[in-house]
Amino acid sequence: MSVTALDASSLLPAYTPPAVVPSYLPEPGNGERLIERAPHSKSRRATGNYIKKCGRDTVVLTDQDATAEMPTYGRQAHINGFVSMDKRELVLKVVLTVKGKIEVAISEGESVSKTVVDEHCTLWPSQNHGGSMCPSTVPFSTMLPAKFEDGKGSYPLPPSYQAAFIASGGYNVKVIYTLSIAVVRTRKLNFMSTKNTTSVPFNYVPRTRPSRAIQPFVSGFFADIKLMPEEWRQTTALVSPRPKSTLPPVHIHLFIPAAEIFALGDTVPFHVQLTGAVASLRAFLPDPSHKGPEIQVSLLRQLIAGQTSSVRFAAAHATLASAPPGVHAPDSDEHASLDWAGELHCGPVIQVGSFDAGVLKMQDFIVVDIFPAAGTKSEFARVRHSHPIRIVTDSWPDT
Template sequence: MTEVLQVLDQQLPSYSPSRSPPSYTPQALAGEATLAQTSRFHSISTSHPTGTFTKHVGEISITLSEQDQDVDIPSYGRHGVLSGNINLDPSIKVEDIIEVVFKVEGRIKLTISSSNTVSKTIKVINEQYDLWSCKASHFDLSGSTTACPMNIPFSTVLPTTFKFKDGDREFPLPPSYEVNFTGMPGLYAKCTYAICGIVKIHGSLWDHKKIVSTPFIYRPRTHPRQPIVTTSFLSSVKSLPEEWFQATSLLKPRPGTNPSLGSLNVNFFLPAVRTFGLRDSIPYHIQISGSISSLKEFHSNVQYNLDSESLSSSPLRSRSNNLTLTMSVSLRRQVRVDVKSQSVRKGSLIGTGTLNAVAPPIELDPTLHSLQEMTLDWEGTVRCRPEICVGHFDARNLSATDFLMFSIQPKTTHRVFDPLQIIVPISLVTDTWVEH
């Protein structure tokens, strides 16, 4: 039996590692044709990057493929393929190289500033790959031992999730992100990612390392599961009621005011999908209904579109200085940080909406009976500020959540109505849904 195995072993061809697979592109190349294609959502960038990014540090450099031309920082999305080469300068003595290592690192740094300031660093990626080692046998076709090559390729896929040491639940890998809220307590959070090439060299006295590293942006892309309804609320609510989400509340008169005033029913409508791209204009509709007497009191004291370019279209602009109610719609984000049994939440304004009265104009007929019911309507849109480039995410100790808020706020202590807020959670994602 031993003799048979020896004969078979002698007949086997010598093995050499295969070359890396070619880069994939969804675009047809010269001489190719697309026979079938599945429709999908329209992404922010339809072009496939073909450029390279190179970072030099001393005698070594790292080159990353499939990057946009002339970028300052490389970037990757979900399931991103980190591929490229670690390049050695000819001045390096390759016979002295002990090993070449490629590392991928991701960290979340969290700080809560208070009377008892606490900080924490969470590793979400800590992967290391040995690309070349003198301990491993490397032979050329003649059977001679080879030195470390001048260009060492690498290729790996970014993970999409991570786990904490104290649990089994997986969390999505958070995007590159940084936020800083001052005050007491203060809140600071930063998600960073980096690629690192390490060359270990044998010296006459001791071994030393040459390191080249570069940060990269991780931006996982997501799109809504369906498009935003394109028709107005009043023209579609009866035929397509499932396309609209409704939140309701009561605008109550302040106790001790005019006893003839009753509460007003407030309805806040927005698209039922409640998932929107960062560059989407989010439509909404507001209906306030009740007795004529209560609506007259409300109408005579409310102002809106204070920060909107369409302020000139508001019929209330000329008398805004005497009004005691402010009606607004805003897009807000809440960031939560948990560090060592401390939890802090901070909110910020990331978009200001418009409000426009829906025809017919708001003119209350003085001949109508004060107890009759009537409905007033407004519509508008809100959009994220341009600097917002990260959607919602949850990484346990750090999360960012978004919501729309409709608000009616009194301006003075001599108010007729109590304050009102309607808060609707939404999800902001990177891409807009557009069907081909």
């Protein structure tokens, strides 16, 4: 049997892609039906218009919340819209520009600046305008890149972010994105031209969710850790006594959900346990009349700019409750434990998740601070144990 090769161009009709990607609705229309739906967050796609007018020109961005102060786009989002112009007979050129920039200024003189997006597109005249007059409305559609290069590697675009840390040496950080439409017109009486630029700052919010759900306490920590040990991540640190002390060391055990990735709105349960010789643990409780060991658990953020500059700040503090068992063994050679349980909430101070953009990084840690008993000379110094985690925008979907 012989097979004859066919020329596809002679069989298939010519195809011209549309200038603007068509809009899609979240629910089926007339004559359509839903075949399958994947788990999604409960947020619906915006269908309004964001409008910005500047002089003779008006820029309209579609698929936006019409009541928002600023348009918002996600990872590799399409920026769709159109520009409406008066005096179109004078228009020579219409250019779209999308820019993104990281700027860090420190009062000591050090600064960091990096452009992460710089894209230009001529909307008119198009290649096939044929010498015709510019239309009164010119549509556009452009897609945000997923990554950028800085000479050392490839990094995802960082989210929009602005913060000032006055107490940390005047640390000022900005990650800003802007869309601009420039319309160039000729003058009637001379050969000079004028340019009117409409700039629209926008929020870039790349969404990410954890790879697994958070397992809450069901029957209490000790029962759950036996039934579902794979749902918990344990980290351990050694608390050594002061050099002249003869007491054995104490171990810190921090238990957090095994995902180690948590959303901005999540409640993160944890358990802290101190284990060691009773004599060492009682050094934290030398006398019932004195204050016992103070333990603080917090969410610590570290912002790193460039190679050396960084600032740390506590983004959330947990409320702890004592959990049994306590230290009751009379023999100082025996071992026992002290236990605390609590929850961490990110809180409103956190607006963005963790990210790494090369010249700018946002890292997150769960930190356990232990302050020895007050009122006496403690044989233990203050100890800090931290464990890195990642903060993302969305929670694990329930359905």
